[in-house]
Every structure is written in structure tokens, then in C-alpha cells.
Amino acid sequence: MEAIRVELGERSYEICIGPGILPQLGGQLGEFHFSRVALVTNPTVYALYGNTLLHSLKKAGFDAAVVTIPDGEEYKELLWAYHIYGELLKHRLDRSSALIALGGGVIGDITGFVASTYMRGIALVQVPTTLLAQVDSSVGGKTGVNHPEGKNMIGTFHQPRLVWADVDTLRTLPRREFLAGMAEVIKYGIIWDETFFSFLEKNREKILSLDNAAMQFIIRRSCEIKAEVVSRDEREGGLRAILNYGHTIGHALETATGYTTHLHGEAIAMGMYCEALLSSLLGLIDRKSVERVGSLIGSYGLPSKMPSGVDEERIISSMQLDKKAVAGELKFVLPEKVGSVVVKGVRDTEKILESIRSHG
Ligand SMILES: NC(=O)c1ccc[n+]([C@@H]2O[C@H](COP(=O)([O-])OP(=O)(O)OC[C@H]3O[C@@H](n4cnc5c(N)ncnc54)[C@H](O)[C@@H]3O)[C@@H](O)[C@H]2O)c1
Numbered sequence: 001m002e003a004i005r006v007e008l009g010e011r012s013y014e015i016c017i018g019p020g021i022l023p024q025l026g027g028q029l030g031e032f033h034f035s036r037v038a039l040v041t042n043p044t045v046y047a048l049y050g051n052t053l054l055h056s057l058k059k060a061g062f063d064a065a066v067v068t069i070p071d072g073e074e075y076k077e078l079l080w081a082y083h084i085y086g087e088l089l090k091h092r093l094d095r096s097s098a099l100i101a102l103g104g105g106v107i108g109d110i111t112g113f114v115a116s117t118y119m120r121g122i123a124l125v126q127v128p129t130t131l132l133a134q135v136d137s138s139v140g141g142k143t144g145v146n147h148p149e150g151k152n153m154i155g156t157f158h159q160p161r162l163v164w165a166d167v168d169t170l171r172t173l174p175r176r177e178f179l180a181g182m183a184e185v186i187k188y189g190i191i192w193d194e195t196f197f198s199f200l201e202k203n204r205e206k207i208l209s210l211d212n213a214a215m216q217f218i219i220r221r222s223c224e225i226k227a228e229v230v231s232r233d234e235r236e237g238g239l240r241a242i243l244n245y246g247h248t249i250g251h252a253l254e255t256a257t258g259y260t261t262h263l264h265g266e267a268i269a270m271g272m273y274c275e276a277l278l279s280s281l282l283g284l285i286d287r288k289s290v291e292r293v294g295s296l297i298g299s300y301g302l303p304s305k306m307p308s309g310v311d312e313e314r315i316i317s318s319m320q321l322d323k324k325a326v327a328g329e330l331k332f333v334l335p336e337k338v339g340s341v342v343v344k345g346v347r348d349t350e351k352i353l354e355s356i357r358s359h360g
Pocket of ligand 1: 042044045048071072073076103104105106107109129130131132133136137138139140141142143144152169170171172173174177264
């Protein structure tokens, strides 16, 4: 097992990564002295890992409450948060209790949101079981639920006390979900680390066959990069915005297509390619690097080109509604080369349209 520390003063915490570590979580929680714990999950993940985790908690002396919500992004909303609050009250969780989020980003986000608001905030332990959650959503403290007007529109910052990522859980993940998670892994290479990007180019087969050492390395390196960025800018005052690479266009595509057509990671993959293309249209990056980005995305079975027939005007108007848009100026994270990006406001709608359109 490897541990990475996210340095945030008194809110610092560790991300523990390794194969087969789920049964050890109960023992690890002893040092936190929680009065009670509740496991929050969905039926899919509960059926796979619920018993292992409950057994481990029981061995460590915790009589955990179990709260489930249905499986799906559409349940990441206030009504289901309200349901969780009710269950926690029923099970008498108090201010010294902790919530354990067992699942992907949906469970992590809604559980984090509930943990940050229940009794003005209680402890949160993240046990991510998707690749996306292990490399991204479980780390950094962003929580949230969706609103019909937009994704993640209601949320808080609430850092977990511990992140516990068992790499073996990825073996039961549907292939499409695994590949979608790879989009965020690729993102770290583009925004921060060219050597990591090359590693992903050279080790594709090992990664796609879930080789233990390769998987542990890419999860660790992704978490290290996210931890470093978050430690320097916890609340997205500046640097943290680079983690949104691919998300301006990607989120807008998700909104425009009603969240039903593309998985989050697939939309981000297309967003990353379009935003690299936009960067080259603005003269910030050479075309060869853009194609390198596109090839890596494609080599992991992810789409880089916008689907034909996509409503471009709708994508632009969704972008204008995004939390990140300020006074009509759309904010983009634009690569200058593989491994380095800048954050820039772009007013030239024609160029944005061209980046979306030019390869439909
Ligand atoms: N908070 C953040 O910083 C942040 C960052 C990125 C994304 N997100 C959010 O994350 C969410 C997407 O997360 P996701 O991609 O993990 O999707 P998800 O949570 O919906 O999980 C995908 C599917 O895989 C299933 N699953 C989970 N683990 C499994 C396993 N080990 N084996 C088999 N099936 C398993 C889930 O039940 C679900 O059906 C979005 O809501 C997005 O907004 C948050």
C-alpha cells in the first residue's frame, strides 16, 4: 500500500492506494475515534463490496448503519440528500460520527455534500470504487448535487479525513466506465506532466489489461498531481482551475445532451481534444501536439471528436451558463504544450465554434 498526503494544514489527510486493502479499512479508522459510522452506497456497489467492508468495520468494533440510494447520476440530487439526512437522524449519528462513501463519484459527491451539512458538518471517509473516483472525485473536497438547471450547481468544499482506494475494485468495473476514468488520468499528463503522458503512451497494453503495478502507478501519480494542485489552491482561487481542462466544452456537451448519451469521462475526452484544438486556433500550441493529445485519447478507446449532429449553439449557450463563465467571457484551460496549460478568457465565439465543428 502507498500513501500520499494532501497538505492542507489541520485539514490534511492521506490517500491510501493498494490492491486488496478494503478489508483493512476498519482497523485504520480506529485512530479517528468516531462515535458511529454510516456506510453510504448504492445497491450495485453494496452487492459487490458491502459485506467485506461491513465485516472489516465490525471487527474494529463499529456497528455501521447502512444507507443506500439508487444507482445513477439522476439520484445525485437534493431529494436523495434529504433521504440520507433522515436515515442518519434515525440511526442517531451525531457530530462525532463519520460517513463512509463507498462507490463512484456520484456516491462520493452526494455523501460529501451530506457530510458537510449534517449537523453543520461531520467527518467523511472516501472509499472510491471507480477509476474516476480514485484519481479525481474522491480527492480535493468538492462535493455536490445536481439541479435541473445544471450539474453540480449546489455544493460545498468539505475535505475527507481519509481516502481509501482499493485498486482491486476496478476489476469489476464495466469496461466503458474504466475507459471513461482514463480520460481524467490522461488529463493529468496534459496539464502537468509530460513524462506521465509518455508513460501512458508507452504502457497502454499493461494499463488496459489492468496490470497491478501499472494501475497502482497511474492512480498514485494522478493523486499526487491532484494533491499538489489542491494543496496550493484549495478553493479554486487560481491554480486549481487547471483541473477543469476539457470541462468547459465537456460539461456543456453533457448539459446539451441531457447527460444520457455520454459518460462524464467521454464528454471530457472530447472536451480535451476540442480545447487543445482551440488552443492551436489561438496560436498557443502547435498542431502536432494537438494530434498527440488526440491519438492518446483515441488509443484508450475514448472519443476525441464531437459527435456529428451535435447542437453547437446549444453547447455555446450551456457554456455561458456554467459557473466558470464570468461576464460573458468563457474561461478555458488551454494547453501550450503537453504538460503545461494556461487559463484564459476567450471572447471569440467563432473560434470556439470552429474548435467544436472542425472535425464533426
Ligand atoms: N467532486 C469532484 O471533484 C468530482 C470530480 C469529477 C467528477 N465528479 C462527479 O463524479 C460523478 C461520476 O462518477 P463516476 O464516473 O465514478 O460514476 P458513478 O459513480 O455513477 O459510477 C459509475 C457506475 O459504476 C458502478 N460502480 C462503481 N464502482 C463499481 C465497481 N467497483 N464495480 C462495478 N460497478 C461499479 C456504479 O454503481 C455506477 O453504475 C459525476 O457526478 C461527476 O460530477 C466529481
